Amino acid sequence: SAVISQKPSRDICQRGTSLTIQCQVDSQVTMMFWYRQQPGQSLTLIATANQGSEATYESGFVIDKFPISRPNLTFSTLTVSNMSPEDSSIYLCSVEGGTQETQYFGPGTRLLVL
Amino acid sequence: GIQVEQSPPDLILQEGANSTLRCNFSDSVNNLQWFHQNPWGQLINLFYIPSGTKQNGRLSATTVATERYSLLYISSSQTTDSGVYFCAVISNFGNEKLTFGTGTRLTIIP
Numbered sequence: 648s649a650v651i652s653q654k655p656s657r658d659i660c661q662r663g664t665s666l667t668i669q670c671q672v673d674s675q676v677t678m679m680f681w682y683r684q685q686p687g688q689s690l691t692l693i694a695t696a697n698q699g700s701e702a703t704y705e706s707g708f709v710i711d712k713f714p715i716s717r718p719n720l721t722f723s724t725l726t727v728s729n730m731s732p733e734d735s736s737i738y739l740c741s742v743e744g745g746t747q748e749t750q751y752f753g754p755g756t757r758l759l760v761l
Numbered sequence: 762g763i764q765v766e767q768s769p770p771d772l773i774l775q776e777g778a779n780s781t782l783r784c785n786f787s788d789s790v791n792n793l794q795w796f797h798q799n800p801w802g803q804l805i806n807l808f809y810i811p812s813g814t815k816q817n818g819r820l821s822a823t824t825v826a827t828e829r830y831s832l833l834y835i836s837s838s839q840t841t842d843s844g845v846y847f848c849a850v851i852s853n854f855g856n857e858k859l860t861f862g863t864g865t866r867l868t869i870i871p
Contacts, residue, residue, distance in 0.1 A: 680858075689847065690804075690861040705858075737802055749794060750849075750859055752804040 649674055649742050651753035659759045660730055667726045668756045670740030675720035680741040680750070681713070690739065696723045730760045763788045763852040765862035773868045774838055782833040782865045784848035792851035793824055794859070795833050799844045807833070807846075838869045 650673040660666050670679060681693040693713055694704045702715040716724045727734050740753040764787040774780055784793075795807040808815050812826045819839075824831040835842055848862045 684802075689864050690849075692858055692860075695858070739804065748792065748809045749806050751806060752796075755802045755804075757802065 648744060648749075649676065649751045651740055651742060651751060653738075653740055653753040653756050655756060656754065657757040657759075659761065662731050662760055664730055665726055665728045666730065666758060667724050668738055668740075670723045670725070670753055672721045672742055676742045677720070678743060679717065679723045681715065681723070681725045682739045682741060682752075684737040684739060684755070686735065693725070693738075727758065730758075732760045734758065735760045762855055763790070763850060763860050765848060765850055765860055767846075767848060767862040767865050769865060770863065771866045771868075773870065776838055776840060776869055776871050778838050778869075780835045780838060780867065782835070782846050782867075784831040784833070784862050786829050786831075786848075786850050786862075788855075789829070789853045790826065790850040791853050792859070793831055794849050795822055795831070796847045796849065797842075797844055798847065798864075804847075835867075838867075840869045840871055843867055843869045 652671045654669045679696045682690045683693050684690045692705050693708045694702045696702045696715050696717040698717045698720050714726045737755045737757050739755045741750050766785045768783045793811045794809050797805045808822045810822045810824045812824050814823045819836045821834045845864045845866050847864050849859045
């Protein structure tokens with residue numbers, strides 16, 4: 648299994664500002680995934696981040712709003728830009744296990760935008 | 762894309778009761794996982810079960826791939842079982858990414 652940490656664990660932000668969320672994994676992984684979980688809802692994939700290439704975004708998510716960096720095989724950041732109250736969610740980082748059968752998740756970042 | 766529906770959406774049980782959670786999916790899959798999200802938001806992987814049956818302590822899961830459903834059984838429920846249970850699948854015909862179901866919120870009352 649993989650141990651994943653995220654920073655910050657929670658934050659309260661003003662609308663119009665940006666927040667960068669960090670994700671650190673205890674082993675080298677090829678793909679890292681970023682999910683959003685809106686209040687009371689299921690998880691939705693934002694993008695897949697591969698080291699050394701541009702992130703691949705899912706329908707409904709764009710790079711200008713959610714820029715992602717992947718500087719090495721153990722670290723990634725997701726920025727939520729020009730935030731509005733609709734961005735209030737839990738943002739989760741995830742990686743595949745060694746056999747790619749299972750996925751492991753970080754503890755999440757709880758974001759509240761006022 | 763693939764649709765993943767879970768039932769019931771909410772379940773409230775007394776401690777010690779047994780429960781069955783269902784996950785229906787609209788297309789054939791090559792990966793199915795069950796997760797438990799505890800009240801603090803942490804997601805824990807319970808099972809990788811694209812077909813067949815697995816057991817882990819008080820939890821077991823069965824997937825009937827040909828009929829496009831999976832069941833999660835929880836026996837002798839404890840308050841620590843409370844939280845939201847998600848199934849998630851990867852379709853044989855999609856973008857090879859995990860699609861999460863709608864979730865079942867389980868509340869165990871002491």
